Amino acid sequence: MATLERARTKAADPRPRGDGSRRPFWTARRRDQLAGYLFIAPQLLGSVLFVLIPLVLVFWYSFHEWNVLAGSFHGVGADNYRALADDPKLPGVLRATAFFSVGLVVLNLSLALALAVLLNQKLRGSIVLRTLFFSPVVVSLVAWTIVWGFLLQKNGGINAGLDLIGVEGPNWLRGETSSMISVVVVQVFKNVGLNMVLFLAALQGVPRELYEAATVDGAGRWRQFLRITVPLISPTILLTSIITVVGSLQVFAQIAVLTQGGPGNSTTVLVYYLYQQAFEFHHFGYGATLSVLLFLIVLVLTVVQWQMRKKWVFHES
Amino acid sequence: MSHKLPRRARLVLYGVLLVLLVPFVFPTWWMVTSSLKPASEIFAFPPSLLPGDPGFGAYERVFDLQPFAQQYWNSMYIAVVVTIGTLAVSSMAGYAFARIRFRGQNALFLVVLTGLLIPSEVTIVPLFQMFNDWGLTDTHWPLVLVPILGAPSVLATFIMRQFFITLPAELEEAARMDGLGRFALYWRIALPLARPALAAVGIFTFLHSWNLYLEPIVYLSTPEKFTLPQALTQFTDAYGGPMWDVQLAAASLTALPVLAVFVFAQRQFVEGLAHTGLK
Numbered sequence: 001m002a003t004l005e006r007a008r009t010k011a012a013d014p015r016p017r018g019d020g021s022r023r024p025f026w027t028a029r030r031r032d033q034l035a036g037y038l039f040i041a042p043q044l045l046g047s048v049l050f051v052l053i054p055l056v057l058v059f060w061y062s063f064h065e066w067n068v069l070a071g072s073f074h075g076v077g078a079d080n081y082r083a084l085a086d087d088p089k090l091p092g093v094l095r096a097t098a099f100f101s102v103g104l105v106v107l108n109l110s111l112a113l114a115l116a117v118l119l120n121q122k123l124r125g126s127i128v129l130r131t132l133f134f135s136p137v138v139v140s141l142v143a144w145t146i147v148w149g150f151l152l153q154k155n156g157g158i159n160a161g162l163d164l165i166g167v168e169g170p171n172w173l174r175g176e177t178s179s180m181i182s183v184v185v186v187q188v189f190k191n192v193g194l195n196m197v198l199f200l201a202a203l204q205g206v207p208r209e210l211y212e213a214a215t216v217d218g219a220g221r222w223r224q225f226l227r228i229t230v231p232l233i234s235p236t237i238l239l240t241s242i243i244t245v246v247g248s249l250q251v252f253a254q255i256a257v258l259t260q261g262g263p264g265n266s267t268t269v270l271v272y273y274l275y276q277q278a279f280e281f282h283h284f285g286y287g288a289t290l291s292v293l294l295f296l297i298v299l300v301l302t303v304v305q306w307q308m309r310k311k312w313v314f315h316e317s
Numbered sequence: 318m319s320h321k322l323p324r325r326a327r328l329v330l331y332g333v334l335l336v337l338l339v340p341f342v343f344p345t346w347w348m349v350t351s352s353l354k355p356a357s358e359i360f361a362f363p364p365s366l367l368p369g370d371p372g373f374g375a376y377e378r379v380f381d382l383q384p385f386a387q388q389y390w391n392s393m394y395i396a397v398v399v400t401i402g403t404l405a406v407s408s409m410a411g412y413a414f415a416r417i418r419f420r421g422q423n424a425l426f427l428v429v430l431t432g433l434l435i436p437s438e439v440t441i442v443p444l445f446q447m448f449n450d451w452g453l454t455d456t457h458w459p460l461v462l463v464p465i466l467g468a469p470s471v472l473a474t475f476i477m478r479q480f481f482i483t484l485p486a487e488l489e490e491a492a493r494m495d496g497l498g499r500f501a502l503y504w505r506i507a508l509p510l511a512r513p514a515l516a517a518v519g520i521f522t523f524l525h526s527w528n529l530y531l532e533p534i535v536y537l538s539t540p541e542k543f544t545l546p547q548a549l550t551q552f553t554d555a556y557g558g559p560m561w562d563v564q565l566a567a568a569s570l571t572a573l574p575v576l577a578v579f580v581f582a583q584r585q586f587v588e589g590l591a592h593t594g595l596k
Contacts, residue, residue, distance in 0.1 A: 035500065037413075046406070046465070046467050050462070055440060057447075118330060129338070140546060147568060148344060150351070155360055250437075256534075291438070
């Protein structure tokens with residue numbers, strides 16, 4: 001601001017210069033700077049209004065008791081955090097969240113990589129196959145989940161299929177373990193195509209000569225995969241794992257449609273619990289406290305993964 | 318690894334891929350065919366892959382039970398507005414961060430980037446309260462404003478910036494000599510070149526908006542204002558159980574148009590995504 005003020009005084013300085021002309025204030029450079037600020041203004045305004053301020057407010061609210069129905073809002077110090085520590089449901093919620101995230105990331109990344117390697121072979125019709133594997137990504141999420149809910153019922157299509165080979169299937173969405181596994185699997189098939197495409201793009205960047213040289217040296221396919229493919233696509237593995245981990249913490253619609261957090265609380269993940277506390281039970285203060293917890297988990301995971309980059313991302317140099 | 322495989326290996330590979338394909342393709346097939354079956358046939362055993370007596374009864378009830386056409390329109394226009402808005406906001410910001418030098422640029426970029434780190438679920442409680450204070454709950458404003466300006470468009474801005482960085486400087490210098498100003502450089506030189514990135518960002522923005530579920534159920538309470546994902550789960554009988562034939566018909570109506578567009582434009586989709594590869 002001060003600089004701007006000084007610049008303006010200087011530009012407005014009426015004393016004649018050596019050549020007798022006044023330098024205009026709106027130089028090309030200034031005009032360009034102004035354009036820069038104007039161009040970023042909407043995004044910057046949005047980031048402040050819809051990201052930063054709400055983030056600060058989440059922390060602020062987490063120190064308050066806030067009953068929307070009664071219209072009361074008052075500070076309670078760290079009470080919400082004490083409640084968090086004593087919440088008998090929370091360990092189960094965190095366990096469910098961790099189970100979902102780990103299951104999803106492991107299944108998603110390994111299936112995506114396997115599909116990408118298989119589809120990267122010279123194969124007639126691989127474009128069609130790629131399209132089909134990718135197609136669930138564009139089927140709307142709730143529609144996809146509803147169909148799977150239909151298929152996973154006691155007398156649904158999955159068990160009918162199992163019956164044909166003489167196996168009696170469980171009531172998938174009603175068992176504590178099977179319901180969680182079902183939610184993970186439904187989500188894996190929905191979105192694995194995204195990671196598959198990113199892996200395919202990465203695989204295409206691996207120079208063919210490396211494989212040829214390795215073949216000459218007598219390295220088998222598996223060895224080539226471990227020693228050449230994996231190191232060279234490690235940046236993509238890191239990126240997809242970050243996206244998938246953060247995405248896995250955000251799962252909501254699938255839980256709401258398939259299991260409503262049940263049976264018991266076995267599929268109540270953190271975001272679903274947050275939604276219940278804030279918008280079903282109207283405990284906004286406690287909901288905000290759970291939001292802080294979610295934020296911290298995401299922050300820690302992102303930082304840890306970013307640090308791991310140095311360890312296992314291979315750099316060509 | 319992509320040298321030509323021997324015939325036997327190729328056959329095995331096809332076999333493996335076709336088996337793997339089942340859980341990806343079968344649910345959509347099942348959704349559409351079951352929606353054409355009469356309710357009595359839906360749970361028939363053994364299950365039939367094709368409806369014995371196909372009919373559109375369930376589809377008619379979709380529109381009887383809920384203002385489904387209105388809800389369809391809501392989802393459609395919200396997704397279109399969000400997509401156009403996001404393309405405008407993110408391409409301008411991405412362009413400025415990539416190609417214009419201004420004071421505080423890096424710090425401001427970091428401010429914007431925080432949106433990448435924070436899942437929107439973290440801020441849903443205060444955002445709900447803000448929109449409630451402004452009298453905008455049970456309107457579509459939160460579903461339009463937040464995605465266009467807030468965290469979801471930050472990723473778009475980041476992708477656009479990565480793209481604009483790769484444009485050669487000579488292009489703009491030549492245009493500058495011809496007396497073009499900043500906006501003209503952006504609009505007439507950079508944007509036309511950014512078509513692949515814009516397509517990718519546009520597609521994913523549309524899908525994101527089309528799929529949004531948590532936000533609509535938090536903000537909206539009048540059925541006439543509902544969006545599709547929210548409407549789909551409302552087809553329940555007197556006991557709260559799902560009316561499967563109607564749900565599957567409604568789900569088909571929600572899924573099929575986007576799927577059809579995707580089949581026609583799949584090159585754009587897949588390559589666009591791979592292209593933005595988020596390097």
